[in-house]
Amino acid sequence: MNVRLIAIAGPPSAGKTAVVKQIIRNLGAAKVAYLKIDVVQAWEDEELAAEFGIPTKKVYSGDMCPDHMGIMVIRDALVWAEGIGAEYLLYESAGLCLRCTPYTRNSLGLCVLSAVSGTHAPLKMAPMIALADVAVVTKIDLVSQAEKEVFREGIRQVAPDIDIVETNAVQGTGMRYLMQVIEKIRPAESERDTLRGVPPLGVCTICIGKKETGWQEHFGVIRPLAAPDNLYRGE
Amino acid sequence: MPDSSPIVTLTILPGTTREGKPENFTEITIRPGDTISIVGPTGSGKTALINDIEVFAWGDTITRRKILVNGVPPPEDLVRDPAKKPIAMITQNTKCLADLTVQEFLAMHLRSRKMKDDSVITSAVDLANQFTGEKIVSSMRMSSLSGGQTRSLFIADAVLISDTPIILLDEVENAGIFKDRVIDILREKKKAIIFVTHDPYVALLTKKRIVMKCGAVENILTPKDEETEALARIAHMDADLMKLRERIRSGEILATLEVA
Numbered sequence: 081m082n083v084r085l086i087a088i089a090g091p092p093s094a095g096k097t098a099v100v101k102q103i104i105r106n107l108g109a110a111k112v113a114y115l116k117i118d119v120v121q122a123w124e125d126e127e128l129a130a131e132f133g134i135p136t137k138k139v140y141s142g143d144m145c146p147d148h149m150g151i152m153v154i155r156d157a158l159v160w161a162e163g164i165g166a167e168y169l170l171y172e173s174a175g176l177c178l179r180c181t182p183y184t185r186n187s188l189g190l191c192v193l194s195a196v197s198g199t200h201a202p203l204k205m206a207p208m209i210a211l212a213d214v215a216v217v218t219k220i221d222l223v224s225q226a227e228k229e230v231f232r233e234g235i236r237q238v239a240p241d242i243d244i245v246e247t248n249a250v251q252g253t254g255m256r257y258l259m260q261v262i263e264k265i266r267p268a269e270s271e272r273d274t275l276r277g278v279p280p281l282g283v284c285t286i287c288i289g290k291k292e293t294g295w296q297e298h299f300g301v302i303r304p305l306a307a308p309d310n311l312y313r314g315e
Numbered sequence: 316m317p318d319s320s321p322i323v324t325l326t327i328l329p330g331t332t333r334e335g336k337p338e339n340f341t342e343i344t345i346r347p348g349d350t351i352s353i354v355g356p357t358g359s360g361k362t363a364l365i366n367d368i369e370v371f372a373w374g375d376t377i378t379r380r381k382i383l384v385n386g387v388p389p390p391e392d393l394v395r396d397p398a399k400k401p402i403a404m405i406t407q408n409t410k411c412l413a414d415l416t417v418q419e420f421l422a423m424h425l426r427s428r429k430m431k432d433d434s435v436i437t438s439a440v441d442l443a444n445q446f447t448g449e450k451i452v453s454s455m456r457m458s459s460l461s462g463g464q465t466r467s468l469f470i471a472d473a474v475l476i477s478d479t480p481i482i483l484l485d486e487v488e489n490a491g492i493f494k495d496r497v498i499d500i501l502r503e504k505k506k507a508i509i510f511v512t513h514d515p516y517v518a519l520l521t522k523k524r525i526v527m528k529c530g531a532v533e534n535i536l537t538p539k540d541e542e543t544e545a546l547a548r549i550a551h552m553d554a555d556l557m558k559l560r561e562r563i564r565s566g567e568i569l570a571t572l573e574v575a
Contacts, residue, residue, distance in 0.1 A: 199413040199423070221366055225403035225479070226424050226472045227412060232397065233427035244395075246370075251377055253370040257395060 083161045084265040085154075085273075087182045089173045089208050090192030091201075095218035096172050097124045098249035099192050101131070103170060105252070106259045109134050113166035115157045117141060117150040117182075118174045135164050143289050147173055147180035151275065154184065158271040167267075178205035183212060183276045186268040188261065192216045195223045195231055195246070202234035209235060211277045214243045214261055221248040323347065323385060323401045323480050325368060325507075330380035332531035333360075338380075340532050343525070347480050349507040350498065352518045355527030361511040362407070364527065365483040368509070369404040370394075378530065398428050403473035404483040405466055407511075417460070417468065418453040424476050435475055443471035445500070446492045448561075463492045470497055474504055481507045488514035491560070495520065495550075516553040519546040 086103070090096050104112050109132040116124045116138040125136035137157065141149035150173055161169040173182045175192075183189030191212035193201065196219050202209055209215055215235050220228060232244055243261065247254040284300035295302040303310050325345040329338035345351065345368075353361045360378065367380045371394045374381055384393060384401070393399050413420050421436045440453050446467035451460065460468065466487060473482050482501060487494055487510060498520055501508045510517050518524055519542055526534040562569060 196412050199415055199420075220370075222406065222408050223412065224406050224469045225397070225400075225477055226420070226469050229397045229427045229477070230413060230415075230420060230423045233423050236427070246395075248366075248370070251375075253366075253372065253376050254394075256373065256375055257391070 081158065081162050081268045081270060083158055083166060084168050084267050085158065085171060085184065085187035086168060086190060086262065086265070087171050087173070087184065087187040088190045088192060089182050089212070090175045090190075090216075091178060091194075091197070091205060092175055094175065094192045094194040094197070095249045096175065096192045097127070098218065099190065099216055099247070099255075099258075100124070100128065100170055100172055102247075102249055102252045102255045103168075103258070103262065104128070104132050104134065106255065107168055107262070111167040113137075113161040113164060113169050115139070115153075115169060115171045117146050117153070117172070119146050119176065122174075124172065135161075135166065141174070144287060145180065146176060147182050147279070150174075150182050151279075154182075155271045155273065158268060158273075162271070177280075178208050179280050181208050181211045181275070181277050181279075184273040185276060186273045188265045189213045189276065190216055190258075192218060193235070195219045195228060199230055199234055202231070202238050206238045207277060209238045209242065212239070212242065214245055214258060215239070216249075216258060217244060217246045218249045220246040220254070221251075325401075325481060326383040326386065327364075327368065328381040328383065329532070330367075330372075330374075330376075330378035333529050336531075338531045340535060343532070343535065345481065345507050345509065347507050348502065348505045349523065350502065350510075350521040351508070351523045351525060352510045352512050352521040353525045353527060354512060354518055355533070359527040360530035361527050362485055363530065364525070364532070365404060365485060365509060365511055368481075369402055369483055397477075401479050402481045402483060403469075403477045403479040405469045405473065405485065405487070407485040413457040415457055416453065417451060417455050417457060420457050421453075421472065421476065424472065428476065430476070439468070439471045439475045442475060442500070443467040446470060446497055448491075448493075467492050470501075474500065474506070479506075481509070483509045483511075485511045486513065488512060488517055516549050519549055 088096050088100060112134050114128050114134055114136040116122050119141050122138050125138040128134060129136045139149055139153055189212040191209050193215060195217050235244060245254055245258045285298040295304050299313050301310050302313050327343040329340055331337060353364055355361055363378055367376050367378055368382055371382045371389050372380050421439055440451055443451050447463045449461060449464055451464050451468060473479060494517055512518055524536040525532055
């Protein structure tokens with residue numbers, strides 16, 4: 081293939097789309113295609129198409145977990161991007177539960193975190209950071225030096241060697257260091273790819289819309305209050 | 316480099332005004348012990364200027380300025396590794412985000428800098444208490460500190476933990492901290508201090524004034540003797556205002572005014 085895949089994950093409102101815009105500005109719109117996965121509503125694709133004139137797609141996951149949905153469609157999306165001659169596919173996740181990670185072996189994994197999200201935030205989204213290549217810390221202009229360093233320390237606790245890029249993504253400060261990393265990505269070998277990490281236990285009866293509370297009503301991954309761990313009740 | 320030598324010069328190279336014209340200076344060099352204020356109306360680009368310094372802008376901010384360190388483009392690790400960065404900025408927004416106590420926050424900062432000596436925590440809290448009238452105790456939560464307390468703590472942190480040669484302060488006067496004491500201590504420690512300020516007292520206490528207009532540097536003033544008298548009078552007025560502020564804070568009605 082000729083497509084380089086960049087997976088952009090991170091919690092809602094961290095500034096993922098602002099980072100995407102800076103990447104497009106730096107790469108040049110002619111080379112980029114964009115895919116947004118979200119649950120019920122997203123406008124990023126329309127916004128980016130209007131601003132940069134790039135080809136975009138979006139997928140709503142509805143009842144399904146959005147990262148699950150992303151994993152399902154990413155192979156088709158790579159074929160689509162290749163077909164329209166894009167050199168880069170920017171794939172932006174919905175960023176909700178922070179447990180799943182959309183990074184694949186063939187992608188550059190970016191975890192976008194907001195510097196104003198609190199000291200414990202990196203620990204709460206540990207898998208999403210631990211499996212990423214770069215932690216992009218946004219809104220850096222809103223915090224003081226000591227806070228920045230303490231926030232970095234939180235990221236380092238999760239991933240001691242991760243590359244950290246601090247940016248005011250609206251202006252694009254510090255993005256030059258992210259672009260240095262992006263320049264080195266190699267195209268995906270084929271549309272076949274595998275995830276870097278093991279996702280949390282699969283789709284259950286709640287994911288597909290069953291509303292009853294209590295483990296007694298469900299199959300799949302269940303858990304009574306007193307149990308030390310999750311159980312699987314199959315059928 | 317800051318680690319081996321305390322002498323770091325920072326040079327600001329001009330960018331462009333909002334209309335895209337070149338800025339009105341050739342370069343501004345900042346040296347240890349310098350005191351500089353940045354003045355100008357709201358929206359004139361004061362905060363953008365210190366932000367450029369803080370992030371070591373390289374034509375990648377809206378102002379298109381560039382920053383040199385010791386006369387050359389700064390090496391990447393100096394820009395990206397906070398432990399090597401010679402600058403600490405204390406922002407205007409001090410809604411501190413840390414869900415930690417003062418003690419835990421400072422301990423985490425020490426750990427991030429691989430510093431072993433815990434006694435710095437006590438020294439930092441003690442120093443911060445010299446800058447503010449509202450006492451900071453290390454068991455307080457960071458999120459419960461007032462703007463003045465947070466700023467005082469961050470200044471003390473910048474002096475003792477970050478220990479950077481250059482400190483940037485964005486509108487320190489808004490927090491009601493003892494600004495002359497801050498300036499005295501930073502001068503004593505040979506720090507370069509740059510204030511974004513609307514406060515005449517802070518502006519006159521500094522040796523150099525950068526005047527901003529329309530997003531750009533309009534002028535650089537280095538007043539000498541001609542402001543000595545003004546400074547003495549403003550110091551007086553400021554001291555009077557401080558007294559009044561304290562009286563109002565403590566709930567008095569100002570039936571008498573012992574103003575000189």
